[in-house]
Amino acid sequence: MSAAFVLAQLLNGLQLGLMLFLLAAGLTLIFGIMGLVNLAHGSFYMIGAFVAATLQAWTGHFALALAGGVGAAIILGIAVESALLRPLYRRGHLDQVLVTFGLILFFNEATRLLWGSGGLSMQPPAVLASEIQLLPGLPYPSYRLAISGVGCLVVVLLSLLLGRTRIGMLIRAGARDHAMVSALGVNIKLVYSLVFGLGAMLAGLAGVMTGPIIAVEVGMGEAILIQTFVVVVLGGIGSVKGSFVAALAVGLADSLGRAFLPLLLGGFLAPTTVSAVAPAAASTVIYLLMAATLLWRPQGLLGHRR
Amino acid sequence: MAALLEVRGLCKTFGALAVNQSVDLTVEANQIHALIGPNGAGKTTFLAQLAGDIRPDAGTILFDGTDITGLPAHRRAHLGIARSYQVARLFPDSTVHDNVALAVQACSRWARSVGRAAAGIGELNEPVAALLERVELAHRSRIPAGILAHGERRKLELAMALASRPRLLLLDEPLAGMGVEESQATVALLDRLRRDAAILLVEHDVQAVFALADRMSVLVFGKVLASGDPPTVRRNPEVQRAYLATSGEVPPC
Amino acid sequence: MIPRRLVVIGLIFAVLAAVPLYGADYYTGLATKIMIFGLAALGLDALVGIGGMISFGHAAFFGIGAYVAGLFGKSGIDEGLIVWPTAIAVAALFGAVIGSLSLRTRGAAFIMITLAFAQMLFFIAASLPALGTSDGIGLPHRNSLAGHSLGRAVDFHYVVLLLLAGALALTDFLARTPFGRAVDGIRQNEPRMGALGYNPTIYQLACFIFGAAVTGLAGALVANLSLFAAPDNLHWMTSGTLLVIVILGGVGSLFGSVLGAAVLIVLEEVLAEVTDHWMMILGPVLIAVVLFGGNGLAGFLLRRPHGRTS
Ligand SMILES: Nc1ncnc2c1ncn2[C@@H]1O[C@H](COP(=O)(O)OP(=O)(O)OP(=O)(O)O)[C@@H](O)[C@H]1O
Ligand SMILES: [Mg+2]
Numbered sequence: 001m002s003a004a005f006v007l008a009q010l011l012n013g014l015q016l017g018l019m020l021f022l023l024a025a026g027l028t029l030i031f032g033i034m035g036l037v038n039l040a041h042g043s044f045y046m047i048g049a050f051v052a053a054t055l056q057a058w059t060g061h062f063a064l065a066l067a068g069g070v071g072a073a074i075i076l077g078i079a080v081e082s083a084l085l086r087p088l089y090r091r092g093h094l095d096q097v098l099v100t101f102g103l104i105l106f107f108n109e110a111t112r113l114l115w116g117s118g119g120l121s122m123q124p125p126a127v128l129a130s131e132i133q134l135l136p137g138l139p140y141p142s143y144r145l146a147i148s149g150v151g152c153l154v155v156v157l158l159s160l161l162l163g164r165t166r167i168g169m170l171i172r173a174g175a176r177d178h179a180m181v182s183a184l185g186v187n188i189k190l191v192y193s194l195v196f197g198l199g200a201m202l203a204g205l206a207g208v209m210t211g212p213i214i215a216v217e218v219g220m221g222e223a224i225l226i227q228t229f230v231v232v233v234l235g236g237i238g239s240v241k242g243s244f245v246a247a248l249a250v251g252l253a254d255s256l257g258r259a260f261l262p263l264l265l266g267g268f269l270a271p272t273t274v275s276a277v278a279p280a281a282a283s284t285v286i287y288l289l290m291a292a293t294l295l296w297r298p299q300g301l302l303g304h305r306r
Numbered sequence: 307m308a309a310l311l312e313v314r315g316l317c318k319t320f321g322a323l324a325v326n327q328s329v330d331l332t333v334e335a336n337q338i339h340a341l342i343g344p345n346g347a348g349k350t351t352f353l354a355q356l357a358g359d360i361r362p363d364a365g366t367i368l369f370d371g372t373d374i375t376g377l378p379a380h381r382r383a384h385l386g387i388a389r390s391y392q393v394a395r396l397f398p399d400s401t402v403h404d405n406v407a408l409a410v411q412a413c414s415r416w417a418r419s420v421g422r423a424a425a426g427i428g429e430l431n432e433p434v435a436a437l438l439e440r441v442e443l444a445h446r447s448r449i450p451a452g453i454l455a456h457g458e459r460r461k462l463e464l465a466m467a468l469a470s471r472p473r474l475l476l477l478d479e480p481l482a483g484m485g486v487e488e489s490q491a492t493v494a495l496l497d498r499l500r501r502d503a504a505i506l507l508v509e510h511d512v513q514a515v516f517a518l519a520d521r522m523s524v525l526v527f528g529k530v531l532a533s534g535d536p537p538t539v540r541r542n543p544e545v546q547r548a549y550l551a552t553s554g555e556v557p558p559c
Numbered sequence: 560m561i562p563r564r565l566v567v568i569g570l571i572f573a574v575l576a577a578v579p580l581y582g583a584d585y586y587t588g589l590a591t592k593i594m595i596f597g598l599a600a601l602g603l604d605a606l607v608g609i610g611g612m613i614s615f616g617h618a619a620f621f622g623i624g625a626y627v628a629g630l631f632g633k634s635g636i637d638e639g640l641i642v643w644p645t646a647i648a649v650a651a652l653f654g655a656v657i658g659s660l661s662l663r664t665r666g667a668a669f670i671m672i673t674l675a676f677a678q679m680l681f682f683i684a685a686s687l688p689a690l691g692t693s694d695g696i697g698l699p700h701r702n703s704l705a706g707h708s709l710g711r712a713v714d715f716h717y718v719v720l721l722l723l724a725g726a727l728a729l730t731d732f733l734a735r736t737p738f739g740r741a742v743d744g745i746r747q748n749e750p751r752m753g754a755l756g757y758n759p760t761i762y763q764l765a766c767f768i769f770g771a772a773v774t775g776l777a778g779a780l781v782a783n784l785s786l787f788a789a790p791d792n793l794h795w796m797t798s799g800t801l802l803v804i805v806i807l808g809g810v811g812s813l814f815g816s817v818l819g820a821a822v823l824i825v826l827e828e829v830l831a832e833v834t835d836h837w838m839m840i841l842g843p844v845l846i847a848v849v850l851f852g853g854n855g856l857a858g859f860l861l862r863r864p865h866g867r868t869s
Contacts, residue, residue, distance in 0.1 A: 109837075
């Protein structure tokens with residue numbers, strides 16, 4: 001096993017972690033501020049990817065696709081929030097879960113109706129289509145690096161927004177302690193739309209960015225949503241910083257688990273057994289990480305206890 | 307003899323608000339210890355920490371010599387601490403009888419209670435009736451707790467707290483909302499309870515406090531201003547000043 | 560006078576018992592499916608409606624029951640008296656592990672964690688060759704009961720009917736015991752129950768395990784109905800479906816689960832006739848029911864709900 005291979009896996013993990021963070025940040029803020037458990041958060045991720053893939057197929061421009069995909073996610077997010085979800089904030093979790101589950105059913109089927117069930121594919125922009133030589137003997141897709149770059153940029157912008165601006169600090173305080181929400185000021189509805197729009201935007205952005213390296217298909221939203229839940233719980237509900245740490249941990253654990261578990265198991269199992277067991281074992285890594293964290297810190301890494 | 311309850315240096319802050327600042331307090335067995343103080347002084351928060359509903363930031367709580375600071379609420383209940391709430395916390399849809407039954411049943415081990423099943427519910431009737439008799443609610447036992455009058459809820463809270471035969475009762479304004487007669491009857495009941503349990507009594511009704519308390523402490527802005535036997539505390543100039551400054555009331559001398 | 564609730568339950572079971580007498584095998588199969596999903600949702604209703612624990616991963620136990628039946632089928636054991644209790648026991652065991660981890664938290668985190676653990680089991684089932692990967696495991700034929708074949712749809716139907724009735728009676732009974740009342744009290748006000756001396760986690764865990772066991776039995780039965788144990792049984796969509804059945808039927812009503820299953824399954828059949836994209840209709844219908852529907856069908860039939868969510 002070469003150092004180059006390890007480095008490549010670390011980069012893959014970083015990239016997955018950053019994308020998970022984009023979803024988790026929105027989800028955790030929405031729960032923190034509005035008290036809403038939003039199962040349909042993955043739908044914004046899916047819509048972003050579908051709209052972007054379509055725009056790219058029409059125009060051939062990645063930048064246009066990016067803007068369109070993110071824009072569609074924002075518009076959909078704000079529309080859903082103000083039309084449907086607002087009355088849910090004061091209701092119990094059960095109602096929230098069921099309504100947002102209903103939304104998933106609707107969005108998934110509507111997507112199937114509009115785009116068919118075959119799924120779409122997206123290409124990276126031409127300038128990033130090649131591989132670059134990171135180290136001697138380590139070619140790495142430059143687009144994957146670009147994803148991580150965009151992810152890092154968002155992390156910086158988000159931390160400036162939440163740490164340096166007045167509204168951002170209020171939002172962060174409100175997310176950590178629900179009682180603080182009343183201190184957010186008179187125009188609470190605007191804050192709700194803002195936070196939800198921000199969350200949808202980040203999810204849409206993640207969808208567009210991930211589009212070229214995965215299959216754009218119905219159900220992609222829920223696959224990543226469940227991983228995002230692991231991140232949110234691991235980081236501590238309501239804590240953006242916690243989500244960041246947890247997202248990187250989950251991203252790395254997943255990538256490294258998939259790469260190294262077969263090698264590890266190969267140490268004491270027959271090759272046929274390894275190829276039978278390894279995929280199952282690799283997909284459980286992040287859930288075991290979650291279970292261990294629950295035993296050790298039920299409130300999550302940076303969550304706080306009553 | 308060691309005190310039944312000994313609290314040392316209890317601290318609790320909510321955000322920037324220091325609600326309890328290094329509170330020391332001891333309650334002797336079979337005594338009524340009154341805890342008074344103006345609104346927002348941190349009395350309810352203090353009781354909640356003793357009962358285990360809120361975790362203190364610092365300090366220790368000793369009950370009968372053992373450190374219970376980190377114990378969950380139900381373990382403290384098993385040790386003999388019971389609590390009534392300032393805002394009555396009942397099960398509004400259940401009847402008065404069923405509310406008390408729930409409290410009585412808590413004292414039996416849970417595994418047995420599964421097996422006892424439906425017949426077991428009848429078994430609870432006797433102790434429930436006795437408790438309701440004690441707080442003079444027997445005539446209301448079949449109505450839902452949610453429609454009780456204010457003072458009656460207080461009595462029901464008290465009955466539920468008594469169900470476990472506690473050694474220490476934490477009572478948060480048990481007389482609030484009661485009429486004169488109800489209030490007198492409850493004071494008499496508390497007076498009798500002294501034989502079975504120690505009571506930490508948070509109460510604004512000054513007359514009742516002075517009628518009942520063996521010792522008292524005054525909490526102002528989260529700090530204990532004075533502690534001792536009632537006449538001494540009453541004469542304490544700091545206490546008088548604090549009361550004048552914050553609420554305008556003077557403890558009657 | 561007989562309580563209205565018992566009358567309604569009696570009517571439901573009378574209808575279910577009458578289906579094979581008047582309907583074709585297709586309708587009998589449909590009714591059996593309704594009962595099995597009703598049973599699965601009954602286990603979830605014990606959690607949600609009585610215990611106040613919102614699990615979005617309850618399909619885990621449905622799938623576990625199905626796979627137990629599938630694995631037995633593969634190894635040639637088809638006696639229901641062996642297969643079904645084993646399914647119950649294995650589901651309960653998994654319930655104990657998943658429940659005790661998930662109950663380290665409450666509220667929103669609990670929802671997410673139960674979903675995550677179910678997803679983990681889904682991935683395992685979908686990738687382990689021993690479990691047939693994404694193809695699942697086929698059953699050669701239906702389980703027998705004490706040596707009697709249940710190959711005829713009618714026989715299987717009545718066995719499921721009896722199991723459902725038994726499970727419903729047992730759940731109802733337990734809900735009225737001191738234990739059930741304590742669980743119900745914890746749902747209403749957990750800190751209060753703690754102060755009274757109850758250890759909320761232990762009661763909730765017991766309730767969780769019970770719900771898992773009931774749904775595990777339903778899983779073994781569904782594998783018998785379709786002669787198949789598939790990863791789909793563990794899929795989050797199935798978890799969502801079970802929750803939908805519970806809310807359609809009326810949270811905490813227990814018997815409502817059967818009604819909810821009937822409505823959902825019949826609606827599915829009817830809508831699927833009309834359009835391939837019937838989920839586009841189901842989604843908004845579900846949203847409308849949650850927002851404006853009161854306490855489900857049971858609430859509508861009884862007008863005095865037995866339990867409610869906080
Ligand atoms: N969970 C909480 N979060 C934030 N602040 C709180 C919380 N609970 C209480 N407080 C604040 O702590 C202070 C003390 O409250 P507490 O209820 O202990 O006072 P108290 O002495 O019981 O008053 P009262 O006589 O009115 O019952 C109050 O200012 C209250 O607003
Ligand atoms: Mg108070």
